[in-house]
Amino acid sequence: MMRFEHTGLSGVYLIEVDRLADVRGFFARTYCQREFEVHRLEHNSVQCNISFNCKRGTIRGMHFQRYPNAEAKLVRCTIGAIFDVVIDLRKDSLTYLQWKGFKLTAANRSALYIPQGFAHGFQTLMDNTEVFYQMFNFYTPESAGGVRWNDPVFGIEWPLSEIIISDKDRLYPDFDGISL
Secondary structure, three states, X not given: OEXXXXXXXXXXXXXXXXXXEEOOEEEOOOOOHHHHHHOOOOXXXXXXXXXXXXXXXXXXXXXXXXXXXXXOEEXXXXXXXXXXXXXXXXXXOOOOOOEEEEEEEOOOOOEEEEOOOEEEEEEEOOOOEEEEEEEOOXXXXXXXXXXXXXXXXXXXXXXXOOOEOOHHHHOOOOOOOOOX
């Protein structure tokens, strides 16, 4: 079983695993199509990705895909730790332009379900951190976009002041009211 915890952002869930432990260690389910269907979440995974990050303080994001190729995703940290951030960019949502951050670690084994219409990114909290993405739509480069990690419209409070970021992510323009 998995526990689906509402986060306060419409459609975003923090997913905790129930561990079946014994002297060998433990076993836990990390994905179940039926449980996702019960929660009315996208459940047909089509692609999996890994992001490996050498240095603490690395920021990747804030990325999204525009409709009709918008992506829902399930994100977990498999090595190290991250501060995972989502921003609601759905104009018709009650939580439009709100953001939340979640600490995902290899130790807590939590996952974050992010529906379509959200920008997503993270900051690594440790060196040599790996993030695993389970995607519910195919990546389409011409639909890809982003908002700047430090745009004052959002006011994201990143936990670490040291920043390593790509030029692409650093140079996204000021938020212009886009809606996903």
